[in-house]
Amino acid sequence: MAWSPIAKGALSGKYDPKNPPSFQDVRSGDPIFHLENFAKLEPLINLLREISKKYNKTPTQIALRWLIQFSPTVVPIPGAKTPEQVDENAGAGEFTLSFEDFLQLDLVSRNIRVSYVTW
Numbered sequence: 001m002a003w004s005p006i007a008k009g010a011l012s013g014k015y016d017p018k019n020p021p022s023f024q025d026v027r028s029g030d031p032i033f034h035l036e037n038f039a040k041l042e043p044l045i046n047l048l049r050e051i052s053k054k055y056n057k058t059p060t061q062i063a064l065r066w067l068i069q070f071s072p073t074v075v076p077i078p079g080a081k082t083p084e085q086v087d088e089n090a091g092a093g094e095f096t097l098s099f100e101d102f103l104q105l106d107l108v109s110r111n112i113r114v115s116y117v118t119w
Contacts, residue, residue, distance in 0.1 A: 002067050005076035006060050007032050010041055013049050013059030017042055031116045044108050051101050057091065064092035066105045 006012055010032050015021055017039045021028040031037055048059035055062065060078070067076040080086045097105070 002074055002076040005067055005078050006063050007041070010038065011045060011048055011059060011063045013045065013052065016045055032114060034115075037114045040112050040114060044105075044112060047105060047108050051097075051105070054101070055095055055097075057095065058088055060088055061092045061095075062097070062105070064089060065095065065097055066102060066109075068092060069097055069102055070106075 008027050008030055009015065009021070015033070015038075017035065020033050020035075020038060027033055032041075045059070048062050052059045052062045057065075064076050064078060067074050076092075078089045080089055
């Protein structure tokens, strides 16, 4: 199973290093949103946004679809706070990424190293 397949919302396209979760959001203290880590995700976030426009899907759907296509043994189980997010997540099963888009996501994501030590 893919743990936190959209990185606690970091890959949703809703946030970026210039617009992180607010301090009231519990995720703001998570290491993935630590400025140094989050900046490393920016190329992937931008690529997810770009590809999402091409498929008329959300960055979340693109990220989940990449995992689904990656291997038949990978099972992403994303969280959802609203019925709309459940529908969005389910939409990742409704299309297939081209080989080129899949490979581009794979290459960009393999170069990201996030540290969970933030002191």
